[in-house]
Amino acid sequence: MGKLHVLDHPLIQHKLSYIRDKNTGTKEFRELVDEVAALMAFEVTRDLPLENAEVETPVGPAQVKKLAGKKLGLVPILRAGIGMSEGILRMIPAARVGHVGLYRDPQTLKPIEYYVKLPNDVEERELIVIDPMLATGGSVVETLNSLKKRGAKSMRLICLVAAPEGVAYVQEEHPDVDIYLAALDEKLNEKGYIVPGLGDAGDRLFGTK
Ligand SMILES: O=P(O)(O)OC[C@H]1O[C@H](OP(=O)(O)OP(=O)(O)O)[C@H](O)[C@@H]1O
Ligand SMILES: O=c1cc[nH]c(=O)[nH]1
Numbered sequence: 001m002g003k004l005h006v007l008d009h010p011l012i013q014h015k016l017s018y019i020r021d022k023n024t025g026t027k028e029f030r031e032l033v034d035e036v037a038a039l040m041a042f043e044v045t046r047d048l049p050l051e052n053a054e055v056e057t058p059v060g061p062a063q064v065k066k067l068a069g070k071k072l073g074l075v076p077i078l079r080a081g082i083g084m085s086e087g088i089l090r091m092i093p094a095a096r097v098g099h100v101g102l103y104r105d106p107q108t109l110k111p112i113e114y115y116v117k118l119p120n121d122v123e124e125r126e127l128i129v130i131d132p133m134l135a136t137g138g139s140v141v142e143t144l145n146s147l148k149k150r151g152a153k154s155m156r157l158i159c160l161v162a163a164p165e166g167v168a169y170v171q172e173e174h175p176d177v178d179i180y181l182a183a184l185d186e187k188l189n190e191k192g193y194i195v196p197g198l199g200d201a202g203d204r205l206f207g208t209k
């Protein structure tokens, strides 16, 4: 089963408190989601392999460590995933970016895919799938299915907030995928919203409600 990591760093938790607050407006919400995503990038990439190298400092040779050339890819799930991907990209600027467009049908809560565009060497990349909300898990499971169908071999998932139902569904369907969260919440409500959650992430990021 994929490992579940809940990132309890004080800066992440402090910023999340403002993200959850219904009185936080669109501008601040977007900035905070971006900042938390950048902070989360540290933990999500903690196990990336390093290799030894040598550089010349102004004083002399230094033995240093560099990323061992593992190719990375970010895959934000549209639309709300975009709110996190820029922050992560600032930390991993050489990563390629693919996009998967899905929306959740408000009646059935089932994901409907409308767009997929990926780097053409997706099978060689370690992919970081990004969505602030893991609710029923339908959107993420569908995205991981879609990526595997197109050749992806190695993936991890980063979300801000998840419900236990969504975590269980992803772990059941994709046991090879580790999950990184800023918070594991209590439950889903009857409309499939995470409780206490933060409301509708896409609408709060883009000011569409
Ligand atoms: O785990 P699930 O039950 O599938 O729900 C989570 C999904 O719902 C939200 O997207 P939404 O469908 O609202 O689309 P948006 O990102 O375009 O706003 C959210 O960003 C996730 O993608
Ligand atoms: O709580 C939720 C559930 C799904 N999508 C959201 O944006 N928020």
Ligand SMILES: [Mg+2]
Pocket (backbone or CB within 6 Å): 077, 078, 079, 080, 102, 103, 104, 139
């Ligand atoms: Mg979505």
